[in-house]
Amino acid sequence: MTQRQFPDKSRKGKAMESAADSAAPDSVAAEERDSPARGPGRRLHGAIAHKLGTAILSGQYQPGDILSGEVAFAEELKVSRSAYREAIQVLTAKGLVASRPKAGTRVLERDRWNLLDPEVLAWAFAGEPDLQFVRDLFELRAVVEPAAARLAAQRRDKADLKAIRDALSAMRRHTLTNDAGRAADRDFHDAVLRASHNAALMVLSASIGAAVHWTTRFKQRSRELPRNPIPDHARVYDAIAEGDGEAASQAMGVLVQLALEDTASAIEAAVNR
Amino acid sequence: MTQRQFPDKSRKGKAMESAADSAAPDSVAAEERDSPARGPGRRLHGAIAHKLGTAILSGQYQPGDILSGEVAFAEELKVSRSAYREAIQVLTAKGLVASRPKAGTRVLERDRWNLLDPEVLAWAFAGEPDLQFVRDLFELRAVVEPAAARLAAQRRDKADLKAIRDALSAMRRHTLTNDAGRAADRDFHDAVLRASHNAALMVLSASIGAAVHWTTRFKQRSRELPRNPIPDHARVYDAIAEGDGEAASQAMGVLVQLALEDTASAIEAAVNR
DNA sequence: CTCCCTATTTACTCCGACATATTCCGCCAG
DNA sequence: CTGGCGGAATATGTCGGAGTAAATAGGGAG
Numbered sequence: 001m002t003q004r005q006f007p008d009k010s011r012k013g014k015a016m017e018s019a020a021d022s023a024a025p026d027s028v029a030a031e032e033r034d035s036p037a038r039g040p041g042r043r044l045h046g047a048i049a050h051k052l053g054t055a056i057l058s059g060q061y062q063p064g065d066i067l068s069g070e071v072a073f074a075e076e077l078k079v080s081r082s083a084y085r086e087a088i089q090v091l092t093a094k095g096l097v098a099s100r101p102k103a104g105t106r107v108l109e110r111d112r113w114n115l116l117d118p119e120v121l122a123w124a125f126a127g128e129p130d131l132q133f134v135r136d137l138f139e140l141r142a143v144v145e146p147a148a149a150r151l152a153a154q155r156r157d158k159a160d161l162k163a164i165r166d167a168l169s170a171m172r173r174h175t176l177t178n179d180a181g182r183a184a185d186r187d188f189h190d191a192v193l194r195a196s197h198n199a200a201l202m203v204l205s206a207s208i209g210a211a212v213h214w215t216t217r218f219k220q221r222s223r224e225l226p227r228n229p230i231p232d233h234a235r236v237y238d239a240i241a242e243g244d245g246e247a248a249s250q251a252m253g254v255l256v257q258l259a260l261e262d263t264a265s266a267i268e269a270a271v272n273r
Numbered sequence: 274m275t276q277r278q279f280p281d282k283s284r285k286g287k288a289m290e291s292a293a294d295s296a297a298p299d300s301v302a303a304e305e306r307d308s309p310a311r312g313p314g315r316r317l318h319g320a321i322a323h324k325l326g327t328a329i330l331s332g333q334y335q336p337g338d339i340l341s342g343e344v345a346f347a348e349e350l351k352v353s354r355s356a357y358r359e360a361i362q363v364l365t366a367k368g369l370v371a372s373r374p375k376a377g378t379r380v381l382e383r384d385r386w387n388l389l390d391p392e393v394l395a396w397a398f399a400g401e402p403d404l405q406f407v408r409d410l411f412e413l414r415a416v417v418e419p420a421a422a423r424l425a426a427q428r429r430d431k432a433d434l435k436a437i438r439d440a441l442s443a444m445r446r447h448t449l450t451n452d453a454g455r456a457a458d459r460d461f462h463d464a465v466l467r468a469s470h471n472a473a474l475m476v477l478s479a480s481i482g483a484a485v486h487w488t489t490r491f492k493q494r495s496r497e498l499p500r501n502p503i504p505d506h507a508r509v510y511d512a513i514a515e516g517d518g519e520a521a522s523q524a525m526g527v528l529v530q531l532a533l534e535d536t537a538s539a540i541e542a543a544v545n546r
Numbered sequence: 547c548t549c550c551c552t553a554t555t556t557a558c559t560c561c562g563a564c565a566t567a568t569t570c571c572g573c574c575a576g
Numbered sequence: 577c578t579g580g581c582g583g584a585a586t587a588t589g590t591c592g593g594a595g596t597a598a599a600t601a602g603g604g605a606g
Contacts, residue, residue: 093366102568140473143420
């Protein structure tokens, strides 16, 4: 049965609804813009990439799997081949898939995936996150952030200190129980990474920030935060301001360790529930 | 009444020849560096992405710059808009550019770039590499690799040890003066990262490996390698095999430090030349 | 002077056809 | 029967054009 026989004008209707139907019951923070639905500012191929990306990250497509052919899949998604292809190019750029003529588009091995890409990270946390991967991310933080704090203590200038101080005071104002407070927390860590004046570490900041953002949703979901994190953060700032690299590294290490424990217990609680 | 007249077959001619040879005298002389030219296995949109990516990374387009419109630029490059657009999607996925209707496609700020993406890294090293960025990458190595070695010492299994051992013996066979030896060196570091059993660190392995690969070209270019790296590498292996995390971390730290010194002196020599 | 509204520009999407590169399979030789 | 080889099938890649949606700029009304 031919789905489209003649190029009549009736295709004006487009296929918006097909991308919007996958409404997840999650939707905790409505202010977030990461819904798979295609709104203004969110292009169609971006929505397709999001859909396929989350499907791959969630294991719906396993490495080695071959996706249906372009024409078939594009038709199934109710989009044109161009839009589908552009989405595939995005996934290819992030190392998730690879396409070859005649052979089709196949999902690559997990170690080829660009897991630190912020968008891939968002896809990974769109569904139920992999606990092992969360642990890995915290280990990465535990390695990178203290070192960044040490460098920051050696290289920070006045603007860096002001950025960190501003983030700290914002944290004091809002506390971690609301979105503004969490944004300030992320700003704090971002400012420290930035003060290291190392481009490679700054790039990791985006990834780490995303990881922090997604994991804090867990902490918030499970229970209230018993600990007051301000003093720990202030210690990091003081050490950086004084130029004491060793102390900054130590303080930041404590910070990450505490965050790890909080998240670990939150995850534990979520699992045992 | 259909909206398009008739698909006439008169446009058979295509424009293959214009993109391949007859285009301009720039065919061979100008940019043969890493073959942005399009060979078998290399897709056209990939070549375009490479061309634009290197142009951006080399500073030919500055952050904030607006690229010419789709039609104009695609025509200038002698490719169809589809190919051009797919290339732009790749750059967008890597955070290099962003497109909006009416506003055009503009180059994003440097801190939005996904500098740890292997392909972006390759583009960054396609031209004359930024010395500051090379230093940043070595600092990242100095942070990540010792920590990875420590984890590897705690978590390695027999397969991991065998992989490291194999890479080590391959290094012994070939030495670092040829390609096979450098590949073995990369395999060694990759195997250690892999033995950490941490997905996030493994992803960095690809980036770090690429960085090592590109920087070794400098070392090789400037002069012979005076140091025999085998004992240092062997020390790392021994510590990992014995499960001594502290020693593994130490040994790996020494390794990275030596590589940094070698590269630094090589760069110095290249600059003073 | 501000605000809304329109007009234009630009990217976005769709379409159908042609080109190219692999893979698959049958053929032939050893 | 096994192995390499060449043609046909097929899916991705590329093309050019038409039409849609969105965002900015500029003009008009309050």
